[in-house]
Amino acid sequence: MERRYFDPIEVAPRDEIERRQLQRLIEQAQHVYSRSALIRSEWDRVGLKPADIRSVSDFTRNAPFIEKATIQRFRSETGDPMGGVLAGDPSEVTLYGTSSGTTGDPTLFAESWTARGEMVFTPREIWDTGLRPGDYLIDVQMVIRSIGRLYFQDMGATPIFFHHDASDVARMVRACLKYRPTWMFHISSPLIYALERLEAEKKIDLRDVFSSFRGVIYGGEPMGRHNSDLLERWGVPVFQFTSLGDCGTAWECQARDGFHAWEDLVLFEVVDPVTGEMVPSGGRGEMVCTALVDKVDPLIRFRSGDLVRWTNERCACGRTHARYWPLGRAGDETLVNGRSVMPTDIWNAVESVPETASGLFQIIRPQREVPELKLRVGYDGSPDLGDLARRVALAVEKATGLRPNVELMPNAEIVKFGPPHKIPRTAKQ
């Protein structure tokens, strides 16, 4: 009989998870203090030694936060490309990868082909969302991180490779009909837009195309209502994934009620973004993560900049690890005459106008505080641009109370402003 969970730790009692977590935290504290120049420097600054950490609360009370700026500062002061994060033997590093990096230099990740504690994904979520040995899967990745790990071959499945770009979507549809794959990693807003165009132009039955799938993984950015409706109409069994504080990723399960943070692998905290105080289960705050088993370039008390709501209540799927729901990126907040605007405040308004229903837009802001809300919005077809700009502005004003200045651009052009899998929702110009 097929197992329900890939790994028993997914449903272990909380005390077992916490026991394992503490054991790994103590080991990791000793490892990073002796091997990571950044951690040694930061901990020495506050007088913290590994021996001071005898409990999780010792750690969360005393270990300083690490921010992206902390790493960048260490990099510029020392010339170390890894910003002092590297904690493994440099000879172990076989691959460098990066975050997508939409502003400035992206964050570097060092990976080892031989380390057993590294992950971007785990087999747990891949199994839960339906991939099985012998299956074909549609594999549509970027070539920027973790290319050395054969996650899907390790699961005994056969990937069919595609370019993460609209230009390869027609071939992808043909492959779905030929190989009848069961799983896809991953679909994104630009690919959904390309499928929508293909459906309209070629009259392809996308319900048939997706009929063999058990799981289609969506990521890159939050999903808007329009794309959600499209995927539902096409019968796509979609699961979303998101970043776990740059220590890996977190995925939805079959219950689709939040993203699971594997707490035996990552110490997951949510803190008040201003005071740094811990936010209890049920509250909202900034996600902070500590890699527990990655010995190569572990991030320790890393402030992700992601605002989340979280809980440690057992999920309907039976898993006992923490779950969270992203609310937005702290860095995405724009202050228009002192008034806070997040991309999610604008999303539904843009999608409510038929010609801009694909939800491809950017907030244009040279700096965080601006006197006027400026938007770049993608459109489909050949509309009267003046009239369309007026209708988009009205919809956004209704949603936010702010009348925006709207610059229109064809969808095919606006998707070029970002990496293949998403549109950067804020842009300097």
Added chain:
Amino acid sequence: MTTSPHYGLIGGAPSDASPETLALLAGYNKGQRKNPAVPNASDIWAVGCAETAEGPTDYPISWSDIANDEAWANEMMDLAGVGRGDLAFFSYIYSRSGHTWPWLRAGFERGAKLATGMPTQWDAYRLEMYCRLFPMKFAFGITPEALDGLEGGGHKLATVFGKVQRLVALGTAWSRLRDAGLAPWRLHWLGPIIAVDPADGGGARFDHRQWSFESDGGRLRISNRLPRQAVFQRTPLDARGHVETIAGEPRLFLEI
């Protein structure tokens, strides 16, 4: 439940895997991945994409195909002088993973450090960052789009690539880099394989033990000489050129 140094993250084996299962992972850390610890695992490594005269064509690749392809990639890495500790950057689109994985694996096996990016205008800043932060030995897959992105960002090609010891470029990127005073090799994607021209006048090298080319009125056709999961027999490519024997081996001379 006991804690194991195996965290359940590799090899398709959970963290409570039996010693017998973990024994199957013994070669994993040496890159021997043809035996994941998973019953009913597929014999097919992946389905790749070959650009032929008829457009993009799917083709299955077995685990042994990939291992065989690595032998030639190793020779080319030797020719490029990539060794232990050297940084090698690979730029390609993911659909070409069947072409590039043997090169990546060859790099891993010799202890080189690899980095990857995409050959697009948008991703040019990533290439620039790697060239700036690391002493780069080898940069593979430089495209005209990447150069457009670099120059559009105000970078001079000679500055970005000046310290890269071996550049491998495509199409007009090759001549633009030459014009910038650099000495790139030339890369050709030819159906299911890669050919590399070191620009030494001796033509483009390819894996002639596994593949053969013929010129059909100038159009190149490719065939596999040894059994593989996918059969290519006189498959026409969207490339023109001819084959000559140089130093005892067939070499390609492509019409650019």
